[in-house]
Amino acid sequence: MLLVILLAGCGGLASRTPIPPPSEAEALAHLAQVEGVVRSGDLSHLCDLGSGTCKQILENADPATVPATVPEVIGTRVIPYSDLGGGMSTVGGRVLMLCGRDGLGKSYYSEMLVFFDGDRLISTGTPYWVGMTIATGSTTEASPAAVPACTST
Numbered sequence: 001m002l003l004v005i006l007l008a009g010c011g012g013l014a015s016r017t018p019i020p021p022p023s024e025a026e027a028l029a030h031l032a033q034v035e036g037v038v039r040s041g042d043l044s045h046l047c048d049l050g051s052g053t054c055k056q057i058l059e060n061a062d063p064a065t066v067p068a069t070v071p072e073v074i075g076t077r078v079i080p081y082s083d084l085g086g087g088m089s090t091v092g093g094r095v096l097m098l099c100g101r102d103g104l105g106k107s108y109y110s111e112m113l114v115f116f117d118g119d120r121l122i123s124t125g126t127p128y129w130v131g132m133t134i135a136t137g138s139t140t141e142a143s144p145a146a147v148p149a150c151t152s153t
Contacts, residue, residue, distance in 0.1 A: 018081035018083075018089075018091075018092065019081070019091070019115075019116045020081075021078050021079070021080070021081075021092050021093045021094045021115065021116075022093065022094050022114055022115065022116060022121055023094075024076055024094065026094075026114070026121060027076065027093075027094040027096055027114040027121075028073065028096070029121075030049065030114045030121045030122075030123060031071075031073070031096055031098075031112065031114070031123075031128075033049055034046065034049050034050075034112075034123065034126055034128070035070045035071075037049065038066060038067065039070075043058060043066065046058060046126060046127065047126065049121075049122060049123060049126055050122055050123055050124070050126030050127075051117075051122050051123065051124045051126070053124060054124075054126045054127065057125075057126075057127050057130060057132070058126075058127050061127055061129075061130050062104075064103050064104055065102040065103045065104055065106070065129055065130070066102070066103045066129065067100055067101060067102050067103055067129045068103060069100060069101065070100070071098035071099060071100035071110070071128055071129075072098065072099045072100060072150075073096055073097065073098060074097050074098070074099050074150065075097040076094055076095060076096055076097065077094070077095045077097070078092070078093075078094055078095075079092045079093055079094075079095060079113065079134070080092045091115050091116075092115065093113045093114055093115030093116075094113070094114050094115070095111050095112070095113050095114075095134050096111065096112045096114060097109070097111055098110045098111065098112060098128050099150030100128075100129065100150075102129045103129075107150055108128075108129055108130070108131045108150075109131065109133075109149075109150050110125060110128045110129065110130065110131050110132050110133070111125055111132060111133045111134045112124070112125040112126065112128050112132075112134075113125060113134045
């Protein structure tokens with residue numbers, strides 16, 4: 001599953017001062033909160049930590065795939081804020097690259113984009129075990145080289 005991140009702002013967003021992406025430590029702390037909710041077994045509050053797409057992704061996921069173990073963070077990358085013109089912009093953030101095994105024992109590679117929504121951190125790809133990747137720009141095509149292999153799972 002590929003998620004294109006082109007978070008568009010209308011009107012005033014492009015004119016606001018961009019918020020820097022979270023630090024690696026801030027993004028990992030957010031992931032720890034997400035993991036805590038997942039480990040609790042009560043996913044009803046998971047999307048409190050996620051963006052608007054979280055509920056739909058979670059509703060479409062097989063409940064049996066919820067992992068019993070935490071993912072391994074194999075890397076991070078920053079997507080910078082970008083003014084696209086015409087009142088459109090991308091908010092940017094920090095992508096956490098995650099590997100693990102879902103609740104059925106199947107390996108996954110997934111990406112979670114952590115970003116500031118006002119003064120709080122939220123994420124896209126919050127149900128991290130579903131295998132989403134984060135693309136940037138206006139295309140849904142991802143380079144096969146952009147998806148690293150998960151060797152430890």
